[in-house]
Amino acid sequence: MRCLALIFALLMSLSPAMAQEPARLDLGASSLVQSGRAWWGDPPLDLRLTLSRAVPFRTYIVGDPVRLIVDLQGVDLRGEKPGDLFGADRVPDIRWGSQRRGWSRIVIELPGPYRIDSSAMKTGGPRAELQLALKPVGQKDFAPPPSATAALRNLPDPAQVDAAPVDEEFFIMLDPGHGGFDPGAQAQDQTEANLVLTFAMELRKALQDRGVTVMMTRDDDSFVQLEQRMTAARAAGADLFISLHADALPQGQAAGATVYIWNPKADGRAAQQLVARHDADDLISGLDLGGYDDALSATLMDFARTDTQPRSENFAKWLTSRMALMGIGLHNRPVQGAAFSVLKSPDIPSVLLELGFISDDNDRANLLNPLWRQRMVNVICEAIMGWKQDETARRAVLRR
Ligand SMILES: [Zn+2]
Known part of the structure; x- marks a missing residue:
């Protein structure tokens, strides 16, 4: 099943561009x-x-x-x-x-x-x-949009961590948020979609230079559904999923880098605002992955997540500690829980990183500054390499 999903994903990615003139x-x-x-x-x-x-x-x-x-x-x-x-x-x-x-x-x-x-x-x-x-x-x-249950049924089978992959290749899915008709947050002629894409390309290059295989949910200005971003990572069996954003929040509520990990019960007001906005912008079908109404799926997902969640938390710690070390401005609560749909993979450690907030003058200037971006790219690379060591150790213990 997993092989089929992978082959399908590969075939889709190889399908030639429209030969006809648009x-x-x-x-x-x-x-x-x-x-x-x-x-x-x-x-x-x-x-x-x-x-x-x-x-x-x-x-x-x-x-x-x-x-x-x-x-x-x-x-x-x-x-x-x-x-x-x-x-x-x-x-x-x-x-x-x-x-x-x-x-x-x-x-x-x-x-x-x-x-x-x-x-x-x-x-x-x-x-x-x-x-x-x-x-x-x-x-x-008025016919309501498809239910959360229907959405869950479409998920591919969870990747089997223990069904040892052919090689031990370490593989990251980068997810630049928004794109296409969804520009994300905007301020002073800048769009979140473009800023995070630029950043993701630079991060991909730096990771590739360190021998890490990187895939991206988008590498141009096109729209990808939230659910697709997550299922692409799962279909390909990614080791880590990093969603990159630079959102806007009302003045004074947010400045500095923030790492979000999955927590459907999180009650942070700012986080809830962000989640609601992203889900509303996910226009493809109004799918709501935010609420379980299928007890069985929920149980299965929770079961897989008990293994995954601490690994996501560990990566969030690596990120924030490296950022603090390198003098990157952090939000006053640098790690938070939120119910972002893209973080929903039960079996792939996932974080959503707000690089900064486009609505904050200082953060926006940072995002536009190639030197700052280079610093942040290095921070993330180091965090990934550190986390990878922890993962390798964890796998060794599992195999014993
Ligand atoms: Zn965003």
């Missing part, structure tokens, strides 16, 4: 208009997207807040501004960006609960038009 969205010939009377509440809406050719697409609606998701394959949306769509002012928000493997995503926040009445890609002549009819529905008729 299709273009003709924004000037596209629109979002009211398509009938609003008898009560919100009006029916009609979305038309004119494309240079027909492409595969998927559409669906998710809740909290209600959003229409339109996925298009092989369409390049770069250079087009969502706000320029005719009728963009009818809805609270429109965003778009590229995703993995040639898919782009359009996210339209709707003014209330809707359902998709019809969707079709009409062709004729050299162009194609995606036509979508949206009908308002009452709150009680």
